[in-house]
Amino acid sequence: MILSVKNLCKNFADTQAVKRLNFQLSGGDITGFVGPNGAGKTTTLRMMASIEEPSSGSIELDGHSIISNPELAREKIGFVPDTLPTQDDMTVFEYIDFFARAYAIKPARRRVLVHDLMEFTNLLGIREKLLSALSKGMKQRVSIARSLIHDPAFILMDEPAAGLDPRARIELRELLRVLSRQGKGILISSHILSELSEICSSTLIIEQGAMLKFGSIEEITENDVSHRRLIIRPLGSLEEFSNFMILLPGVENLVVNGKFVEFDFAGSDDDAFILLKEIVSSDRKITEFRFRQQNLESVFMNITKGEVQ
């Protein structure tokens, strides 16, 4: 099953919250949705969940529009909003049972499903607890359990890890992995980029409502070659080596870090090879020559400006 977003736009009065977004999700994929605050992530997720209507563009599930047929979205998409359940005077069981009823699941199946889901999300032990008595992490689990009640093919999660302690985050990560193995496509927005890069197979980066990057983590980090950091370990005087390097083309922001010389290198792999050849031909000895591994965090910092609409 494929969920595709084409030229998606959303305007609020004079603000263009989302600008021509294009991407698609497949079952089993976990896609990170990254962007600064106010970038349009929540609006996009809400449109995909059929809560908001786009100003233009389309959202299709296997070729069928969910804008004109929102019932499709309700059947196949689960949504975890950025707010936690607020019905404080309901127990965990009552809350999940209520949503099972809301999805018109037959009583006999509902009883089994609610039990199984609570077991899966590790909520059985607190089934009779009031929502008001739960921690943030537990409430988030309840929210995820609710989004899974109708066995959706895609799950959209808006900042599910916000405010969770490390243990709850690890548990959430494991839960997402299990859901992904079950073939569910997951789109998860988060600010915790290190975690996203651990669990996501692809990433979508947006800023000011517009898409900056979309692809697998490897593609994104490898493609961002404009600001790669080169690390060299020379033998001999570090000062003399630094003075030599700083004069070479494409070398910027050079620093000495312990036994290493590090600098930003604005050039391609071929340019890096020419640089290496130049060092060796000048009779300088080096024992290490490598690019620092790009991660999602550095890519994100490089390509976004942190501006909101």
Place this chain on the structure above:
Amino acid sequence: MTALDNIIDRCDERINPIIVKELRQVVRGKFFWGVLILFLGFQCVVLSLSLADQGSRYNNSGQETLMFLYGVLFLASFAVIPIYSGFRFSRERNEGSDELLFITTITPQTIIWGKFAAAFLVILLINSAFAPFMAMTFFLSGVDLWSTFIMILLGLVVSAAGTMFQICIGSLAREGGSMVLFRIAGLFFQVMMFFSLMSISSEMVRYGLDRTFSSGYLYSSIATFVTFIVSGTYLLYHAAAAVVAPAATNRMLPVRVAATILWLVTLLMAGYWAVVSSNFEVFAVWGFMASYVLSMACLVAISERDFVTERVAREIPAGIIKGRIAFLFFSGAAGGLAWILILQILTFAIVLLVTGLPGATAYSGRSILSDFVLYSGSFYCYLLGYSLLAAFIRRVFVADHIDIRNTWVVALLTCAVFSIVPILAGGVMGMGSEDLLIANPLYVSAVRRTDSVLLFAASLAVIGLVINAAWIARQFKEFYREMDA
């Protein structure tokens, strides 16, 4: 699985999930038990004191006891529970927790019906708990059991309407400022209605049913009253569901259908009473009410979206006649204004027709028709004119800052400015003419030159129509293009 389990499951499947949720929450909450125990305590104390007072059996103090008990019951049924239900709903709306329901199979109608039914079940429960105490007053003197029974039944009907009204107010109360405003208005209305209905109930107990309602027409009067309340509740139900429904849906369709049904039902009731009482003034009263309500609906119509959404387009029926009728009833500003115009024309035509009947041409020495045309006609023209002016101002000058759904606020502000500025300017320039009131729709009765009022209001409406002609035409064309597609 036993047969009994099957039956239970089948019933369970049919129960509105909102009712289950609401009742679970209400029963768990301290509020419900607090109200029940407190008010039952009141009943016990008052009844015990009355029964202990031997002298009370020889005068009409039974009526006083009954009225006190009924007052307590009615306070719980008509005021406390409905206001509490509305408050809870407005809080949920404010938190946005109802949004998640729209990605389930639940419809806005199911939500409103569930909220209403749960609150009404609580009211029934409280009534059941209080009824034995009220029946005990029969042992005191001066109490007519039949009147008491009818009074409780009518109390339940108006409590249902009050509950729906508060839920409707709760559905409106979405954001900070407006939430407070709507809640205060709703509270004020409910309290005002409480005292009015209490005085009618007191009349019923004191003088009996026959004297409270028109003698000889007891059951017709009650049936008319109940029909009116039920139809109004039905309209409020759809209005609340429309407010709750996502903006892109065809949410005005059920409201306009319900309003048209209410218009027809009240017309039939007016016809019945005109024939039974041989008094055609009933039609004039109906005409005034219908026309005023329809005029107010202009504010709602211009606050609707002015383009056809995909979800609305999907529902447009095939066929020229069906499509044209759909334009009037489907969500859309121009369609709403056209629907109001047609119902206004029909209302005026009916009043015009009945005033032409023998014996119906005059009342209190004045022509029904001229008064109707003056008051209803000018009020409609004022409202239409200000609404259209507001639509123009919003669209041309402040579209980036004010959403179309708030056009009604611009209309009220425009009306306020047009009403106040001439008076202030007149004050500054030392002029004190009553003509300065002419732009105020509420001062039509205070201005003696009625022809100029009508002329001004009609001019305002015509100007509004002219400056919005392109906007209205675009909506017509867009709808028919979607219909053809």
